[in-house]
Amino acid sequence: MKFSPRVLLRLKNKNKRLRPDKYKRLKREGLRGSVKGTVERPRLSVYRSNENIYAQIIDDTTANTLVSCSTLDRDIRLDVKNGRTCDASRLMGQKLAKLSLKQNITKIVFDRGPYLYHGRIKALADGARAGGLQF
Structure with missing residues (x-):
């Protein structure tokens, strides 16, 4: 069948x-869908829990995580009081963009997973764009 x-x-x-x-x-x-990361354009995968948000830049051809970041990181926790706000997600997106630019990653494919492109997911994407990543 x-x-x-x-x-x-x-x-x-x-x-x-x-x-x-x-x-x-x-x-x-x-x-x-057909969102897959390559060497030229790795995939930015997002996981959202009730308390925090996590993101990884993944190369699917070799199954390696190139860069990872979350609202539990020390730099972000010092700036924001709560990890479940859009401001925390925006700061995390900017930090993720800064870390990825150090590894010469400028173009990515955004994988929102099962989450709607709204709220904290959108704030993370906007922060990553403001940091210099191209979707």
């Missing part, structure tokens, strides 16, 4: 024979 991802998601409510982890994987792949 070969179904498209959209058909499989529709079948979820009708047919419980398919495993739940398959739906989770389909949702992740559908949201991410």
